[in-house]
Amino acid sequence: xxxVTQTPKFQVLKTGQSMTLQCAQDMNxxxxxxxxxxxxxxxxxxxxxxxxxxxxxxxxxxxxNVSRSTTEDFPLRLLSAAPSQTxxxxxxxxxxxNPIQYFGAGTRLSVL
Amino acid sequence: xxSVTQPDIHITVSEGASLxxxxxxxxxxTPYLFWYVQSPGQGLQLLLKYFSGxxxxxxxxxxxxxxxxxxxxxxxxxxxxxxxxxAEYFCAVxxxxxxxxxxxxxxxxxxx
Numbered sequence: 001x002x003x004v005t006q007t008p009k010f011q012v013l014k015t016g017q018s019m020t021l022q023c024a025q026d027m028n029x030x031x032x033x034x035x036x037x038x039x040x041x042x043x044x045x046x047x048x049x050x051x052x053x054x055x056x057x058x059x060x061x062x063x064x065n066v067s068r069s070t071t072e073d074f075p076l077r078l079l080s081a082a083p084s085q086t087x088x089x090x091x092x093x094x095x096x097x098n099p100i101q102y103f104g105a106g107t108r109l110s111v112l
Numbered sequence: 113x114x115s116v117t118q119p120d121i122h123i124t125v126s127e128g129a130s131l132x133x134x135x136x137x138x139x140x141x142t143p144y145l146f147w148y149v150q151s152p153g154q155g156l157q158l159l160l161k162y163f164s165g166x167x168x169x170x171x172x173x174x175x176x177x178x179x180x181x182x183x184x185x186x187x188x189x190x191x192x193x194x195x196x197x198x199a200e201y202f203c204a205v206x207x208x209x210x211x212x213x214x215x216x217x218x219x220x221x222x223x224x
Contacts, residue, residue: 042214
């Protein structure tokens with residue numbers, strides 16, 4: 001059972017570079033979300049999606065873009081990375097009928 | 113907007129002693145409540161959840177939590193802590209079925 005898969009596990013970027021964090025789930029979950037985790041702040045919602053073609057902003061969306069072309073994938077794009085985006089990023093998925101979210105193992109991103 | 117408060121940043125407990133981690137939430141209706149655990153460098157694992165019904169819920173690894181509506185609390189308990197329980201614990205409230213609002217976490221240290 002793969003569940004929620006995030007790639008890469010680690011990434012170092014320079015300020016201004018762009019990159020995409022990948023998230024894929026094989027549970028046929030319609031809902032997917034991205035969170036960032038920072039020390040002392042818990043996890044905060046960046047963007048979420050309730051189905052293919054439908055996305056919405058969370059608590060901290062600035063500097064991030066998302067799109068959802070398939071049920072399985074929900075990539076997170078950083079167009080111009082900033083040091084403030086140094087964080088651990090988690091992807092999660094869930095079903096409309098069940099509020100339990102299943103998390104990936106995370107991507108640790110450092111922006112220098 | 114919903115919010116979750118975990119007032120203890122760190123807690124140290126002797127191995128074999130009992131544990132209680134506090135969680136208070138702000139939510140207008142009956143909430144979906146969760147406790148997740150995160151070991152160092154790992155993702156989030158669901159310990160237990162409350163949706164409705166019996167206010168005392170049992171989870172994995174010998175943990176339990178009690179929902180108290182009058183106190184807006186959902187405290188996590190374990191009667192006897194093991195060294196392997198050392199981790200960070202997050203309380204969360206479900207905002208609908210697609211989003212979670214997390215507390216800032218409590219780091220549990222277990223002393224011999």
